[in-house]
Amino acid sequence: MTVDIRVIRAGQMYRYYLREIVVGDGRRPARTSLRAAQEQAGVPVGRWTGRGLAALGLAPGEEVAEAQLRNLFGERGRHPYADRIEVARLAQGDSPAEAYRAGALGRRVTVTGVDFVFRPQPSIYLLWAFGDEETRLVIEAAHERAIERVLEWIEDEVAVIRYGKDGIYRVRPPGGLVAARFRHYEARSGRPLLHDHVLLSVKGQRLDGKWGSIHTTALFENTVAASALYNELVAAEVCEELGLATEPRTVTEGRRPVMEIAGVPYGLIRWTARRSDQIASCLSELEHEYVTAVDDDGEPRFLPVVSERARAKLNQIAARKTRPPKKGKARSLAQLRADWQASAIRTSGVPADVISSLLEYARAAAAAIRARVAAVVDIALAAVDVTATVFVMNNGGRFHRRHLLAEARRHLALVLRGRRRDPGLDDQVVAAAISTHCLDISEPNTIRGREAGYRLYTARWALSDLPARHRPPAAPDPERRSPADSGEPPAPRPPGQDAGEWDVPRVPLQYDRAVLAGAVVREQLRTTTTAVRGQAYDVVAHQQAAMPEQLLAPQPADPEHDDQEQEPGRREALDLAALRALRDSRTDVEALDLTAERLRHLQDAFTAAADRAHTTMDRYTRRDDAETPQPGRRDGQQAHRPQEPGPHRGRDVGH
Numbered sequence: 001m002t003v004d005i006r007v008i009r010a011g012q013m014y015r016y017y018l019r020e021i022v023v024g025d026g027r028r029p030a031r032t033s034l035r036a037a038q039e040q041a042g043v044p045v046g047r048w049t050g051r052g053l054a055a056l057g058l059a060p061g062e063e064v065a066e067a068q069l070r071n072l073f074g075e076r077g078r079h080p081y082a083d084r085i086e087v088a089r090l091a092q093g094d095s096p097a098e099a100y101r102a103g104a105l106g107r108r109v110t111v112t113g114v115d116f117v118f119r120p121q122p123s124i125y126l127l128w129a130f131g132d133e134e135t136r137l138v139i140e141a142a143h144e145r146a147i148e149r150v151l152e153w154i155e156d157e158v159a160v161i162r163y164g165k166d167g168i169y170r171v172r173p174p175g176g177l178v179a180a181r182f183r184h185y186e187a188r189s190g191r192p193l194l195h196d197h198v199l200l201s202v203k204g205q206r207l208d209g210k211w212g213s214i215h216t217t218a219l220f221e222n223t224v225a226a227s228a229l230y231n232e233l234v235a236a237e238v239c240e241e242l243g244l245a246t247e248p249r250t251v252t253e254g255r256r257p258v259m260e261i262a263g264v265p266y267g268l269i270r271w272t273a274r275r276s277d278q279i280a281s282c283l284s285e286l287e288h289e290y291v292t293a294v295d296d297d298g299e300p301r302f303l304p305v306v307s308e309r310a311r312a313k314l315n316q317i318a319a320r321k322t323r324p325p326k327k328g329k330a331r332s333l334a335q336l337r338a339d340w341q342a343s344a345i346r347t348s349g350v351p352a353d354v355i356s357s358l359l360e361y362a363r364a365a366a367a368a369i370r371a372r373v374a375a376v377v378d379i380a381l382a383a384v385d386v387t388a389t390v391f392v393m394n395n396g397g398r399f400h401r402r403h404l405l406a407e408a409r410r411h412l413a414l415v416l417r418g419r420r421r422d423p424g425l426d427d428q429v430v431a432a433a434i435s436t437h438c439l440d441i442s443e444p445n446t447i448r449g450r451e452a453g454y455r456l457y458t459a460r461w462a463l464s465d466l467p468a469r470h471r472p473p474a475a476p477d478p479e480r481r482s483p484a485d486s487g488e489p490p491a492p493r494p495p496g497q498d499a500g501e502w503d504v505p506r507v508p509l510q511y512d513r514a515v516l517a518g519a520v521v522r523e524q525l526r527t528t529t530t531a532v533r534g535q536a537y538d539v540v541a542h543q544q545a546a547m548p549e550q551l552l553a554p555q556p557a558d559p560e561h562d563d564q565e566q567e568p569g570r571r572e573a574l575d576l577a578a579l580r581a582l583r584d585s586r587t588d589v590e591a592l593d594l595t596a597e598r599l600r601h602l603q604d605a606f607t608a609a610a611d612r613a614h615t616t617m618d619r620y621t622r623r624d625d626a627e628t629p630q631p632g633r634r635d636g637q638q639a640h641r642p643q644e645p646g647p648h649r650g651r652d653v654g655h
Contacts, residue, residue: 002121003150003227005220008113008199014074017115021197022046022069024184034066042332044183049148049198051155051176055205056080064180069199072178076108077203077213105203106211113202114219116179116226118147119195120234122269123261123362127238129192129340130358135242139194142237147196150230151179154200158222161204161212170215170451173204177214185333188324189274192340225402228409232421235259239418242359245366246418259413263365264358271348275322282318283311290314366418375416377425382411383433391459398441398458404430 008014019028024043038045046064053060056079058068068080079085082103089099119125120143128139155177160170179200187193202214235246238261248257249266260269290310293301302310331339345352354361386407390399393407408429412421438457444450 001227002119004117005223006115007111010076010112022182046180046182049181050179052178055175072201073112077105077112079103114200116198122272123264125194126268128194138241142234146230146233149233150226159214162215163212175205191272222402225406228406232409232413235418236420243363245369261362263362265350267348267350278322279318282322286314375419379432382429387433387437404433
């Protein structure tokens, strides 16, 4: 994710932010004012943002003062101008206790805010670091506008104030929220990393004028959807303003591809990933300790395989263990950019002319993509992809609307390739997914459970139609001989791995299974065509719109004109370069190498999940699918819509 979240607590946590975060992750000298420390660190001053500033007498873009930060975040949620208010009330004759209460925003709280960290994808901040001044300003403006849009979405659809006994009542803050934004330029490793810390206060005002506290759990739950929205907005504006396009790149096998600016070399992205390499090295050691750890009786303490959840915990530990110290001498942004370019030319392995002309290379790649890949967004097929992915990626096949919304935004970014979209298109995809492919299995016993955002859904499809979770590999047997001992050629060994060492077994990643699940559902649509104004809907065109341009299938040959000369710029078959790229970087189902052996591993087909769904679904009555609203295309046409299944009755029911 490109948006991280962390709570801010009054006391030591706030003092850490005041000493380091607000001055560009540097070391703030003692007895140095905030403004002077920021100038010494070479970072801009903090700015207030959010629609709730008017209620506190602040203005958007106003400079953040140290006293305001201390009152709002360090003094357990007081008014930014609490000092002035207290002096004025004392002058009016109020007691010290009454004057102090006059400067409070409701009840005192321990968690005074959350820290949202917004950073664009590496290819974007590399263009920011190596581009000219105009490119830098365009990217920074897109970065700032995307942050504002995400905050508006949080204010309108995420943030809620809890009140009443046990916080059973919830209301949106009608006046909006208050946040302080601080800009940073580099990572701890010294590499370029454009990112902003947005310190969001938990204080919000209700309709009756009273101040309450924002429910931070709701903010944490929607961080993935916020990250997907931010990525989409930044990439769209940067691509439109600079004439660029995005493409999917697989960073880790089996995991979701990330959308990067086309034409930015992968070697440059690896150059910025010094911290990632350090974390990966430490993570491999921690995983080995995890699977070999035993208790006092010699019994294994943990599972013989590393699950995704355990690996995420180990990754956090590795990040803390390898965290470098704070940066030393402060440098201006101009000096930083010059040093970054010199370091990249010297150590990245990318030619100097590519680094100095990175924008031109990216524009050339974008022209090739936009000439060959059309943005085909169909709500019906997007709903299929989104539902299938979310269904598999969530354990047990149960999910909320926020999961669909995050996946819908990722899907649109994948298909549109950096093009802008109409506002609300992600909500239309989610609505189509819920109405057509999802079954509401909520049993709300509380007011919160009856809210639309907390309704619980599962897919309508028969679970036996979808690919199964791979069985975890067994723990390595120390007595087992290596493949070379049996006369077979040894498998290629990763660099740094000695002979006789075994890979740490891991549970296969869920995204592989999600891609297969979407392919199974789409395959049923492939055999169904619906006339749209006299033309059959082309499912293959929709799928290819989300592929890299070199992977598109060639135009079908015309047997009646097979002897004619080939048209310029048109190929009859994929060349060898495209074929190699197909094997290396393709992210849809054909890239998964479905051999006979692997297909045998998929034969269980969610057996355990199907049994659980069987007992759950049978509790719900048959629903009339004919009354379900049909998803429509953006142009008002009737979108392609598959045959809807009847009520789910168990494993034997087909799609």
